[in-house]
Amino acid sequence: MKTFIITLLLVSFTNATYSQDIMLTDFENRNPETEGLPGMVIKTNGKVSYVYLTDKHPDAAVRELQKKFVEYSIPKNNGENPIYRLNLENKKGTILAFYSEDQKLISVDEKYKNVKLPNIVMHSILKELPGWVVTEDTYFYSQKNGVVTKKQYKIKIEKENETRTIVVYADGQIKK
Structure with missing residues (x-):
């Protein structure tokens, strides 16, 4: 009887753990908060138009x-x-944009502090630098004439008494 009860408990915990993993995977693949922001904005001012590529970032x-x-x-x-x-500014960052005389967007520079890191960036840090903990991060996003020129994170990590600063690109690649 004792063996039966222990087996039943193990099976029930295994089933509950497995269902949690499935829910986490579904959540990671879908980010409902970014669905309202367009991927590209094209504005026309008379005969001049310009492009701004929005970033589908996980931080609100x-x-x-x-x-x-x-x-x-x-x-x-x-x-x-x-x-x-x-x-333009808010509590976590700033956007600095320059427009030409005919109202064409020349460049946009964005900088944010301590934002929620995308899953791919966190996964890359955990995989390449096990045991290190993220303490600070700065996100840089720049574009010029509708072309993204910079999209990276400057991240401060700590492990025991050691501190390092690393640069991670948006695709998860760590700059060596």
């Missing part, structure tokens, strides 16, 4: 600021400055 603060940037309406140039500078 990043998506919130990018949405604010996409919805921003550029005022008409009064002729005083050939370049229009736009600076």
